[in-house]
Amino acid sequence: MADRRVALVTGAARGQGAAIAARLVADGFCVAACDRLVDEVQATADTLDPRRALAVPLDVTSADQWQTAVTTTVARFGALTTLVNNAGVLHRASLSEETAAAFEGSWRVNCLGPFLGIQAALPHLREADGASIVNTCSTGAIRPFPHHSAYGSSKWALRGLTQVAAVELAAAGIRVNAVFPGPVDTPMLDDATQARLAAHALMGRIGRPVDIADAVAFLVSEHASFITGSELTVDGGQSLQIG
Structure with a gap:
């Protein structure tokens, strides 16, 4: 078990999180697929190799649940070498109509959640060879989009957290990188929004969950062993x- 690669993936019930979990299992990882959508994440795990996949309930805004998820993962697979902070929420509102509760809710999931995950996983990542963290940011942390004050600012904060963690953890041999997805065909975007974005896309389509999964798989692999603090768009x- 000492050389086994073990990943904890949040937001793994569906969409790109489910695709990341499936890709990492295919690459030989053991994966704890985590989500607050308990039935859905169990269904996702059931489609994967039962020797390598485990469904774990997790609300990423809860420090206690993070500790339980990490403990459960290590108890099952014997280690934790990789953390993929993929869980996120998309909330739209104009500045004049935004509420403090909704704004804070976006920050709690999109930035506090990854911070709590890094804290919970860190003792095990320090013990691992080739440890890696990947945070799912967004093109909303590259350019501004109207009516995205909560989402955009929380992803900008996650971008900064990624950079700070990369610097702080480099000496421990832990690489920290981020992927920046554009629009992706997931339940986060309704059909009308997907069609509108695809109609204006340079490549004639929006992203597929596997596009993000492939990027994450590279960043957590030995092929990226000299990459940290990177932002892969x-x-x-x-x-x-x-415009």
Whole structure:
């Protein structure tokens, strides 16, 4: 078990989180697929190799649940070498209509959650060879989008957390990187929004969950052993467009 690669992936019930879990299992990882959607994440885990996949309930805003999730993962697989902070929420509102509760809720999931995850996983990551953390940011942390004050600012904060963690943890041999997805075909975007974004996309489509999973798989692999503090944009050129 000492050389086994073990990943904890949040937001793994569906969409790109489920795709990341599946890709890492295919790459030989053992994966704790974590989500607050208990039935859905169990269904996702049931589609994977039962020797390598475990469904774990997790509300990423709870420090206690993070500790339980990490303990459960290590008890099952014997180690924790990789953390993928993928869970996130998208909330839209104009500045004049935004509420303090909704704004704070976005920050708690999108930035506090990854912070709590890093804290909970850190003792085990320090013991691992080739340990890696990947945070899911967004092109909303590259360019501003109207009516995204809560989402955009929380992802900008996650971008900063990624950079600070990369610097602080480098000496421990823990690499910390981020992926920046553009629009992706997941339940986070309704059909009308997906169609509108695809119609204006440089490459004629929006992203697929596997596009993000492939990027994460690279960043946690030995092929990225000299990469930390990196920001890998996976957006089909969206961030190159103006307006």
